[in-house]
Amino acid sequence: MDENAVTVVYKWTAKPEKLGELTEIYKGVTQAMKDNEPGAKAVHVYVSEDDNALYVRDEFDDANALGFHLSQTAAAHFPDLLAVATPGQFQFFGNVPAEMQQAALQMGLAAEFGTHVAGFDR
Secondary structure (H helix, E strand, O other): OOOOEEEEEEEEEEEEOOOOHHHHHHHHHHHHHHOOOOOOOEEEEEEEEEOOEEEEEEEEHHHHHHHHHHHHHHHHHHHHHHHHHEEEEEEEEEOOOOHHHHHHHHHEEEEEEEEEOOOOOO
16 A cells, blocks of 8 residues: 555535536546546546435545645536535545645535555555
């Protein structure tokens, strides 16, 4: 496991009748990350019609890659997302600097932060 990697797991709950629009916006977010963010290692988006929500897992090389994402791709799509959905808890796993934690909180995200203490990759 790369000790510098940062993973973010979060949920967006769609407003009534907006799950399809939310899903389409996230397809655009995913493509923008793939095309413009070399530090984005992986993005996985899951839809739950029962919960009227999207669940997302983003994986970044490091905090710098996360910072780029927050200031560029996320910032560009955030107004459109807020128009059709409500953000849920954002869980940041990895070494996220204090100033970046503050930036996430200032965006109005319900954010939690945890550092890696154990685990393995096969």
